[in-house]
Amino acid sequence: MSDLFDCREAFATTLEELASTDQSIVVVVNDSISSTRLGGFKKLYPERFINVGIAEQNMVGVGAGLASAGKVPFVCGASCFLTGRALEQVKVDLGYAKNNVKLCGMSSGVAYGELGPTHHSIEDFAWTRVIGNLVVVAPADPIETRSMLRAIAAYHGPVFFRLSRMPVPNVHAEYYQFRLGKASRLREGGDLTIIANGVMVARALAAAEALEAEGISARVLNMSSIKPLDADAVVAAARETGAIVTVEEHSIYGGLGGAVAEVVAGSFPVRIHIMGFPGFAPTGSASFLLEHFGLTADGIAEAARGLVSKRGA
Amino acid sequence: MTSTEAAVARIRASASRIRQRSLKMVHHSGLGHPGGDLSAADILATLYLSVLRREAGDPLSPSRDRFIMSKGHCSGALYATLAEVGILEPEQLGTYMTPLSLLNGHPDRNKVCGVEANTGPLGHGLPIGVGCALAAKMDKADWRTFVLTGDGELQEGSNWEAAMAASQYKLDNLTVIVDRNRIQQGDFTENTINMEPLADRWRAFNWAVAEVEGNDPAALLECFSALPFEPGRPSCILAHTTKGMGVSFMKNKPEWHHKIPSDAQLAEALRELEECAG
Numbered sequence: 001m002s003d004l005f006d007c008r009e010a011f012a013t014t015l016e017e018l019a020s021t022d023q024s025i026v027v028v029v030n031d032s033i034s035s036t037r038l039g040g041f042k043k044l045y046p047e048r049f050i051n052v053g054i055a056e057q058n059m060v061g062v063g064a065g066l067a068s069a070g071k072v073p074f075v076c077g078a079s080c081f082l083t084g085r086a087l088e089q090v091k092v093d094l095g096y097a098k099n100n101v102k103l104c105g106m107s108s109g110v111a112y113g114e115l116g117p118t119h120h121s122i123e124d125f126a127w128t129r130v131i132g133n134l135v136v137v138a139p140a141d142p143i144e145t146r147s148m149l150r151a152i153a154a155y156h157g158p159v160f161f162r163l164s165r166m167p168v169p170n171v172h173a174e175y176y177q178f179r180l181g182k183a184s185r186l187r188e189g190g191d192l193t194i195i196a197n198g199v200m201v202a203r204a205l206a207a208a209e210a211l212e213a214e215g216i217s218a219r220v221l222n223m224s225s226i227k228p229l230d231a232d233a234v235v236a237a238a239r240e241t242g243a244i245v246t247v248e249e250h251s252i253y254g255g256l257g258g259a260v261a262e263v264v265a266g267s268f269p270v271r272i273h274i275m276g277f278p279g280f281a282p283t284g285s286a287s288f289l290l291e292h293f294g295l296t297a298d299g300i301a302e303a304a305r306g307l308v309s310k311r312g313a
Numbered sequence: 314m315t316s317t318e319a320a321v322a323r324i325r326a327s328a329s330r331i332r333q334r335s336l337k338m339v340h341h342s343g344l345g346h347p348g349g350d351l352s353a354a355d356i357l358a359t360l361y362l363s364v365l366r367r368e369a370g371d372p373l374s375p376s377r378d379r380f381i382m383s384k385g386h387c388s389g390a391l392y393a394t395l396a397e398v399g400i401l402e403p404e405q406l407g408t409y410m411t412p413l414s415l416l417n418g419h420p421d422r423n424k425v426c427g428v429e430a431n432t433g434p435l436g437h438g439l440p441i442g443v444g445c446a447l448a449a450k451m452d453k454a455d456w457r458t459f460v461l462t463g464d465g466e467l468q469e470g471s472n473w474e475a476a477m478a479a480s481q482y483k484l485d486n487l488t489v490i491v492d493r494n495r496i497q498q499g500d501f502t503e504n505t506i507n508m509e510p511l512a513d514r515w516r517a518f519n520w521a522v523a524e525v526e527g528n529d530p531a532a533l534l535e536c537f538s539a540l541p542f543e544p545g546r547p548s549c550i551l552a553h554t555t556k557g558m559g560v561s562f563m564k565n566k567p568e569w570h571h572k573i574p575s576d577a578q579l580a581e582a583l584r585e586l587e588e589c590a591g
Contacts, residue, residue, distance in 0.1 A: 026451070050447060053481070058440040058474035065444020065458075068422075068429065070375070071451070073444075088434055089471075093441060097431040098423055 004167035008106065010142035011163055012037035014149045015074060019045055025153065026066055028052060030059045030077040035165075036106050038076060056085040063101040064093035072100060072153060079105025079121035079162060080112075087127055094158040095131040102152055103128075103160045108138070109198065109249030110277070111165045113286040121162075122277045126254025128160040129227050135180065136227040138162040140201035141170045144224060147178040155180060164249065166199045166286055171222065181228035189219035192304055193237035193244050195260055197223050199290075200247045200275075206297035211304055218304055223256055231263045238268040243307040247275040247300055249290070271310060273303045317534065320363050324530035327397050328358040329590035332559045333583055334396065335389035338409040340579045344418060345410070348569035349463065350390035352494040352528070352554040356461060357394040359533040366456065372400050372427040376456050379445045381430045383438020384463040384492060385419040386571075392416050392425070400427035436469025438462060439489060443475045446487035446547075457540070460489045465497030468506050473518065476547075480519035485541040488548040489520075492527065494556035496567050515549040527552025559586050 019025040019041065026048040033039050033051070042049040050066075052059045056077060063075035075082070082105050083090065094101050105124055112119035128136050135157060139145040145163065152159045171186060178184075186201070187208050196204035201222045208218040219241055221233055237244055244264065246257040257274030264272060281289045290296060294303070314322070331354040339345035360380060361367075368374040382391045389409065395401040408414035415424040419433030430441045442460040449456055462472065479487055493511070495502050502508050512522045521542035526532045533552070542548045556570070557563030560582040574582060 047451060050482075052474070052478045055471075055474035055478065057436070057471040058443065058478055061437055061440020061471065061475065062444040062447065062478065064430070065441040065446075066448050067444070068441065069379075069445050069448030071448050089437065089440070092431055092434055093437060096421070 002169040004169055005142045006165055006167055007139060007142050007145045007163055008037040008165055010145040011149065012040055014146045016041050016044055018149065018153050019048065022072065022153070024070060024072045026050065026071045026073050028059055028063050028066070028073050028075045030054055030056055030081070032077045032106065035078065036076045056081050057089050060086040060089035060103070061093050064097060064099040067099040067101045072102070074102045074104055076104040076106060078119065079108035079124050080119055083121065083124040083127050090128065090134070091131050095134040098133050099158055100156050101158050103158070105160060105162045107165045108162045109164050110281055110286050110289045113289060114283055116283065117280040120281060122249070122251045124162060125226055125248070125250050125256060126258070129254065129259065133158060134227070135159040137225050138198045139224055140198060140222050141168050141172055143170050143172040143174060143176055144178055147176060148224065151178050151180055162198065164199045168199050169202050171201050171205060178224065181225050181230055183221040183223045183225070183230040183233040185219065185233070186222055187218065187220035189217040190241055191217045191308055193219040193221060193241045194247065194300060194304065195221045195223050195234070195237065195244060195256065196247045197226065197256055198249050200249055200295060203295065203297050204247055204300055207300035207304065210297060210301045216304065216308055226256055226259055229259050229263065234260050234263045235267045238264050238270045242270050242311060244270060244272045245275060245300060245303050245307060246272060247295060249295065250276050252276040252278055271307055273307050275300065275303055321531045321534065324355070324358045324362050326590055327362055328354040328530065329559070329586050331358055331390055331393040331397060333586050334393035334406055336574060336579060336582055338389045338393070338406055340574050341407065342410040343573050345389045346386045346571045347574065348496065348556040348563060349384060349387040349492070349494070351558045351560060351563065352556045353384070353387050353390050353461065353492050354558070355528045355530050355533060356490055356492065356552055357390055358397065359530050359537065360459060361394050361398050363534055364537045365459070367398070376454065378456050379429050379458045381432070381438040381442050381458070381460045382420060383432050383435070383460050384466055385432030388416070388418060388420050391420055395425065395427050401425065435463065435466040436471035439472050439475040442487055442489070443479050443484065446479070446484040447482060449486050450482070450484065457486045457488065462489060462491055463497070464491055464493045464495065464508055465502050465505065467491065467508060476515070476518040476520065479547040483545045484547045485543070485545055488540055488550060490550045490552050492554055493551050494554045496556040496565070496570065498570050500567055512551055519546060520549045521546040522549045522551065524551045524553065527554035528558045559589060561585060
């Protein structure tokens with residue numbers, strides 16, 4: 001078993017690195033200093049660390065104001081509150097106004113486990129994906145977290161960056177470079193394609209390995225850029241492998257699965273099995289909930305077998 | 314005539330043109346918010362002619378004072394003001410809300426140079442203003458930030474989130490001006506959600522507060538010249554205004570929040586404004 005990492009460590013250290021060379025980088029938090037792991041940033045750059053208190057609408061507006069005056073604000077808080085509570089500010093102050101704000105939704109998906117659906121953030125891809133001008137990304141491991149943060153800091157425009165706190169192994173090589181709008185193909189395959197992102201990528205790879213032993217060859221794409229989506233990679237997956245499983249730590253409505261289906265339906269229709277949460281989750285730890293809804297290597301492999309067996313039917 | 318008297322005369326003439334132009338825009342497009350345009354005209358004219366630091370020919374100069382029109386539905390008055398100071402061409406005002414015009418019903422900073430924030434949904438301007446003022450403090454820059462809100466707008470909770478942050482961060486480079494015309498879309502504010510004691514509410518949030526006759530340019534000028542009211546505190550100006558100011562039949566009538574004048578009403582309104590300016 002490979003080592004598991006909490007991507008928030010990579011997040012915090014990379015932000016500190018970026019801020020050391022770019023004076024315009026500032027952090028805005030809603031009291032969420034420990035849960036964002038940004039205590040170190042605060043110590044290093046107290047004058048560039050703004051805590052607006054527990055007030056997400058103001059937090060996003062403050063980010064917009066800072067950006068309009070030339071700063072590059074990383075506005076960080078629990079994804080459930082940052083997106084849901086401040087959605088109109090995200091739409092108007094960031095997307096519509098094109099303010100150069102990096103909205104960092106922490107502890108997304110069901111990472112808060114037993115705290116329940118109030119704290120789960122399984123709607124955030126859907127909410128943010130429909131907002132004009134807003135880029136939506138989610139890294140799969142610490143290596144991608146670092147590369148992605150550098151990329152979005154260099155990109156001029158509003159971004160929603162979604163980060164889980166569930167421990168994950170590194171699935172990318174050290175030299176990997178995230179590119180906006182590009183999927184990373186982590187495994188070749190011709191019988192079907194599994195498209196995943198975030199914490200589900202490592203599980204998708206494990207599923208593909210299990211399928212290989214049964215003679216099913218699964219391609220695995222890490223679709224860390226939800227918007228812009230890598231439509232070419234999706235169309236190629238449909239055309240070349242004939243079936244697609246999507247898997248995300250998100251609702252089955254309006255997220256990665258929806259984005260992939262929009263492209264497939266309009267280009268090269270094939271069967272798609274969308275895996276995620278059908279609605280609010282019951283009580284349980286994050287890992288329990290993923291298992292409960294079949295978001296495991298076994299569950300993904302089963303969905304893949306189902307699709308392959310239907311081929312030609 | 315002293316220089317202050319001359320400035321006041323210029324502001325009065327400008328405010329009258331802002332009123333006339335915004336009424337023409339509303340009449341021509343059949344859309345808009347004339348009551349609020351008229352109540353805010355003197356505040357806008359005073360700010361743009363005599364208060365805001367602006368660089369001629371460079372509306373985006375980094376050292377400019379920022380003005381955020383949080384009551385974005387009064388875009389007619391804002392555009393007419395930008396035309397007063399040469400940021401917009403007066404002819405452009407005729408396109409207000411017509412198809413593909415840059416002059417949307419609510420201002421878009423990416424379409425109109427000189428608009429600082431995209432507003433319209435209420436309660437967005439002050440948080441953005443806090444961000445601007447924080448940026449200036451970080452850079453040890455001396456430009457200031459002004460935000461104009463409606464009074465009914467203060468029913469949006471985001472304003473009070475921003476008010477807390479502004480005093481916490483001692484943003485004495487930030488001024489909010491409340492267009493206190495006592496009328497919101499549906500009724501008088503006090504019949505809807507009582508706003509009083511409004512000055513005390515701002516004071517309770519650790520702001521320094523001044524009250525002023527908001528349709529009197531001389532009083533406004535004097536008030537703005539005293540900014541910041543207290544070092545280390547953000548400033549709030551409660552500008553007591555009359556909705557529909559300048560037009561007898563529109564004054565203090567809730568229905569003129571977004572009623573469109575007929576041809577005859579426009580002619581009468583323009584006649585009254587012209588007479589008053591003369």
